[in-house]
Amino acid sequence: xxxxxxxxxxxxxxxxxxxxxxxxxxxxxxxxxxxxxxxxxxxxxxxxxxxxxxxxxxxxxxxxxxxxxxxxxxxxxxxxxxxxxxxxxxxxxxxxxxxxxxxxxxxxxxxxxxxxxxxxxxxxxxxxxxxxxxxxxxxxxxxxxxxxxxxxxxxxxxxxxxxxxxxxxxxxxxxxxxxxxxxxxxxxxxxxxxxxxxxxxxxxxxxxxxxxxxxxxxxxxxxxxxxxxxxxxxxxxxxxxxxxxxxxxxxxxxxxxxxxxxxxxxxxxxxxxxxxxxxxxxxxxxxxxxxxxxxxxxxxxxxxxxxxxxxxxxxxxxxxxxxxxxxxxxxxxxxxxxxxxxxxxxxxxxxxxxxxxxxxxxxxxxxxxxxxxxxxxxxxxxxxxxxxxxxxxxxxxxxxxxxxxxxxxxxxxx
Amino acid sequence: xxxxxxxxxxxxxxxxxxxxxxxxxxxxxxxxxxxxxxxxxxxxxxxxxxxxxxxxxxxxxxxxxxxxxxxxxxxxxxxxxxxxxxxxxx
Numbered sequence: 162x163x164x165x166x167x168x169x170x171x172x173x174x175x176x177x178x179x180x181x182x183x184x185x186x187x188x189x190x191x192x193x194x195x196x197x198x199x200x201x202x203x204x205x206x207x208x209x210x211x212x213x214x215x216x217x218x219x220x221x222x223x224x225x226x227x228x229x230x231x232x233x234x235x236x237x238x239x240x241x242x243x244x245x246x247x248x249x250x251x252x253x254x255x256x257x258x259x260x261x262x263x264x265x266x267x268x269x270x271x272x273x274x275x276x277x278x279x280x281x282x283x284x285x286x287x288x289x290x291x292x293x294x295x296x297x298x299x300x301x302x303x304x305x306x307x308x309x310x311x312x313x314x315x316x317x318x319x320x321x322x323x324x325x326x327x328x329x330x331x332x333x334x335x336x337x338x339x340x341x342x343x344x345x346x347x348x349x350x351x352x353x354x355x356x357x358x359x360x361x362x363x364x365x366x367x368x369x370x371x372x373x374x375x376x377x378x379x380x381x382x383x384x385x386x387x388x389x390x391x392x393x394x395x396x397x398x399x400x401x402x403x404x405x406x407x408x409x410x411x412x413x414x415x416x417x418x419x420x421x422x423x424x425x426x427x428x429x430x431x432x433x434x435x436x437x438x439x440x441x442x443x444x445x446x447x448x449x450x451x452x453x454x455x456x457x458x459x460x461x462x463x464x465x466x467x468x469x470x471x472x473x474x475x476x477x478x479x480x481x482x483x484x485x486x487x488x489x490x491x492x493x494x495x496x497x498x499x500x501x502x503x504x505x506x507x508x509x510x511x512x513x514x515x516x517x518x519x520x521x522x523x524x525x526x527x528x529x530x531x532x533x534x535x536x537x538x539x540x541x542x543x544x545x546x547x548x549x550x551x552x553x554x555x556x557x558x559x560x561x562x563x564x565x566x567x568x569x570x571x572x573x574x575x
Numbered sequence: 576x577x578x579x580x581x582x583x584x585x586x587x588x589x590x591x592x593x594x595x596x597x598x599x600x601x602x603x604x605x606x607x608x609x610x611x612x613x614x615x616x617x618x619x620x621x622x623x624x625x626x627x628x629x630x631x632x633x634x635x636x637x638x639x640x641x642x643x644x645x646x647x648x649x650x651x652x653x654x655x656x657x658x659x660x661x662x663x664x665x
Contacts, residue, residue: 231596292630296623 168339169417169574170511171349172223172253172403174246176239177500178216178396181224182246186510187517189498190525191547195380197394197501202235203361210368212379214396214501215359229314232301234277238378239399240269240307240355241314243459247351248315251415256316260413266319266347267312269401270330270530272505272561273363274304274323275369280360291316307355317351327561328465328502329426330354331509332569335422338404348409353512356395356504367395372469383502384529385466385495386473386537393467396501421517422554422572423452429564436471436560441479444566448556449483452570456484459491459570460552461524463511465560466495469501474536476558481539492550494527494543508559512569515555519573524550542559577636578659581607584633584652591628595621607649615648625651633659 162336175182178196179189189196196214221238222229225245232238248254253265254361285293294306300306303321312321324334332356338350358367367373374392384390410417423449429440449456466478484491496514497507518524530544557569579587589605592615604614611617619623622645626637629651635658645651 231594294625297620300620 166343166345167407168342168404168421169407169410170402170419170421170516171405171415172247172249172251173418173516174243174250174401175399175510175513176216176243177398177510178214181242182261183513186513187521188497190514191313191521191523193499193526193528193546194527195383195499196396197379197382200359202359203364208365208368210373210375212382212394212448213359213364214394214503217395221402230310231344232430233520234283234301235397236271236275236277236355236357236399237307237310240311243353243355243399243549244311244315244351247401251405252413253349253403254315263409264319265317266338266341266350267308267317267321268324268334268350268352269308269311270324270327270334270505270509271304271307272327272330272356273358274325275302275306276363277357277360278302283362288291309405311351319347319350326565326567327563328504329508329559329561329565329567330505330556331507332512332559332567333565334420335402335404335424335509335512336426336567336569339421340423341399342404342406349403349405351401351403353399353401353509354505355399356506358395359397360502364395374468381529383468383498385468385498385527386477386542387468387530388532388534390468390470390473390534392467393497394501396497396507397504398500398503398510400505400506400513402509402513406417407476417574419519420572420574421569423448423454423570425449425451425568428564429566431564434562436475437564438475438478438482440564440566441476441558441560444480444568445479445556445558448570450566452554454554454570456487459484459554459556461515461518461550461555462491462493463515463557464493464495465558466497466527468495468497472560473534475539476518477534477540478559488540490541492524492541492543496525498528498530508557508567511557511559512571515557515569515571517548518554519552519571522549522551525547576659576662578656578663579633581652581656584655585648587628587632588625588648588651591625592617595624605648607647607652609648610646611648611651629655635659635662
């Protein structure tokens with residue numbers, strides 16, 4: 162059975178430290194601005210790293226313009242706002258305006274799930290014993306709580322599922338959603354990802370994993386592909402998209418923004434944290450194959466680019482193996498240099514950034530890459546400032562702990 | 576702990592319900608006459624959370640059978656008062 166339906170994006174919503182929506186996200190990354198700041202939401206006294214790409218708290222109900230369940234969980238609030246924005250842009254938010262036979266599916270990725278709820282309830286347990294743990298800890302700390310709450314609140318009656326494959330979760334959710342549509346198993350899907358590692362216990366674990374970047378100037382700490390990089394900066398966010406068959410979009414009069422053309426996925430089958438070159442190479446080639454494209458057709462690569470020593474060297478080697486000498490004229494950038502690493506949410510936000518890059522014909526930069534690593538020689542690394550660039554096809558790499566590799570190809574419509 | 580007034584208990588319940596349901600429950604409607612389900616929209620999961628707050632605030636225990644018999648805010652206030660009075664030293 163060959164996939165034969167074209168998949169288009171008809172709505173997007175983003176919550177990032179740049180602000181509420183896709184527009185502030187695109188304005189920020191295209192201008193090469195950093196969002197890294199001293200952490201304000203929990204105590205970091207005495208910790209060796211006290212900064213992240215963190216957003217201010219906000220009132221989700223006010224932003225969405227309707228009542229929503231009361232919650233302390235920032236990820237749930239981000240999901241509500243980004244999901245509503247995507248559905249509104251697709252003209253699917255108002256249930257009365259939806260075609261009666263259109264069952265919208267919900268496929269949401271998350272790497273860490275509701276770790277805030279787990280952090281809070283474990284704290285209650287260790288302070289107060291079993292009587293201190295609230296009964297709703299169970300439904301609120303389930304990994305599928307975000308997809309489920311979106312389905313409940315916005316009346317999404319198709320399948321309601323959660324994809325967890327670490328930092329590739331968003332790209333995997335989007336890729337699987339696209340495949341469902343391509344094969345005729347779905348018409349419209351709300352998909353993407355949400356994550357925040359910015360709660361005390363999770364941030365402590367990342368600190369002790371010793372992969373967090375250290376720099377006297379927090380805004381210069383995230384340095385993907387730089388020779389002197391020394392780790393990642395954590396971030397948080399939500400990126401949700403409405404994917405739809407072109408046929409459905411046109412029938413409803415919705416405006417397609419871009420096409421999700423290819424998806425490749427592989428497992429390193431090697432190690433929980435150490436990456437391989439072979440795994441990413443297979444995922445990139447599979448995405449190209451599924452899209453019916455050659456390496457020469459790709460006009461921009463949004464790299465996974467975490468700025469860990471291992472990832473960037475490994476990713477550069479994988480890109481060299483696939484793109485060869487083409488890399489010299491292929492713009493590559495890591496937007497994590499500005500947004501930090503928001504786990505699974507990053508991979509969804511990077512898909513949105515690819516859509517915007519295609520729409521604006523502008524490549525966002527990698528900031529803080531002052532001395533490119535020798536491993537990345539032979540690539541057009543778009544350092545410092547972004548630039549206009551004619552492009553039709555953008556490829557987005559996302560690799561997760563556990564050896565999960567997900568690669569999306571997003572294409573313009575002109 | 577001294578026996579609370581009915582108003583103090585109502586204030587605690589109002590805080591608990593507002594924390595739970597945000598703007599979905601008009602807490603001005605949280606009078607003693609209000610029915611927990613029909614008027615305040617509290618379902619069984621919500622009631623577990625409200626019960627959790629009650630037990631924590633007043634250091635009492637409400638059994639499953641006692642909880643099942645509560646249908647109005649007045650029932651809840653009466654139950655809390657009775658439990659608090661019973662817990663007073665003779």
